[in-house]
Amino acid sequence: MDVNETIRKKSLAEEIAELIKRQIDEGKLKENEKLPTESELAKLLGVGRSSIREAVKILSSMGLLSVQQGRGTFVAEKVETPDEIFRQRVERADIKELQEIRDILEAPIARIAARRRTDDDLIEIEQHLRARKEAALSGDIALCIEADINFHKAIANATHNKIMASLYHDMTAHLASGYEYIYKDTSRLMETQPEHQQLLRHIEAGDEKAAARDAKLLWKDTKIDEK
Secondary structure, X not given: OOOOOOOOOOOHHHHHHHHHXXXXXXXXXXXXXXXXXXXXXXXXXXOOHHHHHHHHHHHHHOOOEEEEOOOEEEEOOOOOOHHHHHHHHHHHOOHHHHHHHHHHHHHHHHHHHHHHOOHHHHHHHHHHHHHHHHHHHHOOHHHHHHHHHHHHHHHHHOOOOHHHHHHHHHHHOOOHHHHHHHXXXXXXXXXXXXXXXXXXXXXXXXXXHHHHHHHHHHHHHHOOOOO
């Protein structure tokens, strides 16, 4: 460590900005709520107006405050990012819709995982597969479903494609509750344990074609009947 390196302390304006941001995060300052005037805030906090002015600039640049000429300073409306909008849509989606998307992703994910998996990836996949079997044998449906989903998520991680893995994780995050309606006990999950084991072997062997084929075939057991 460089002993000559200086540690930058937060300015007073930054501390004020953090204080206001915390009020916003905790809901004490609501969206579109008008803040006290610059002079009022300075008096309330016992600081100079210049520090208040700088703090407002910091929060405005972060999109947390909106300075409206002639009207004052307001808490800005929260703008949802594309990622947040997508997550909300996933949360509202019907399980059948999620399953259809998952069916599309399974084969290419398994194929890429067979090409890129590391030894550590294989260890993680195998651990979840073992947990799946143990839960199935014990009759613990909740743990079995969780282990099953974690098994497939670990395969998605083995692609080392962050976008693909994130998309897959978002999809599977909301499937567990739906699967509880599909699987009344662990018997069907136990029946497909050998197929899951075979998928792991193909990924371990780097057999992309066989891994993709087996991943696609696995979902014949979890198809959701059309109404």
